[in-house]
Amino acid sequence: MTPIPFQRDLTVTSKHLDEQNHVNNLEYMKWVLEISEAHWVAETSIALRKKYAWFVLDHYIQYRHQAFLGEALVLTTWIxxxxxxxxxxxVHITRKTDGKTIVEARTNWCFIDQKTKKPTLITQEIVKPYFEFESA
Structure with missing residues (x-):
């Protein structure tokens, strides 16, 4: 099985910057969460999202390069x-102009039932849109 990546473009604006005039580390965390949510929403029905949700267990973020005002970035995510x-x-965030990796993130998520708020089994129905499955 091969993960199917999901991408979004983003341009750095002044609201993303810190006092050093590069993207604030908290912005990267927000972008990791936003692209993850966007991927979930793009591949699931409203009914499924009312029944299930994902909770973050932990994040690991590696900052490789800085990003600055006006730069075009590509956010790519996959399971x-x-x-x-x-x-x-x-989640990988790269700069469009030179392809350099700005951030690499790894997040562990727990799948939960919306009613009970308890962990629930990840079924094939849930993962099918996110992977290419090889036929045997």
Whole structure:
């Protein structure tokens, strides 16, 4: 099975900058969460999202390069792997002009039932839109 990546473009604006005039680290965290949510929403129905949700267990972010005002970035995400109730999602943020990786993030998520707020089994129905499955 091969993950299917999901992408969004973003341009750095003044609201993203810190006092050093480069993108604030908290902005990257927001972008990781936003692209993850956008991927979930793009591949699921409203009914499914009313029934299930994802909670963050932990984040690991590696800052490779800085990004500055006006730069065009590409946010790419995919589900790296999953188990019974958890999945690992990756997010890479790259600069369009030179392809340099700005940020690499890895987030572990827990799949929950919206009513009980307890972990619930990740079924094939849930993962099918996010992977290409090889036929045997």
């Amino acid at each position: 790296e792997n999953y188990s019974k109730v958890k999945s690992e999602r990756r």
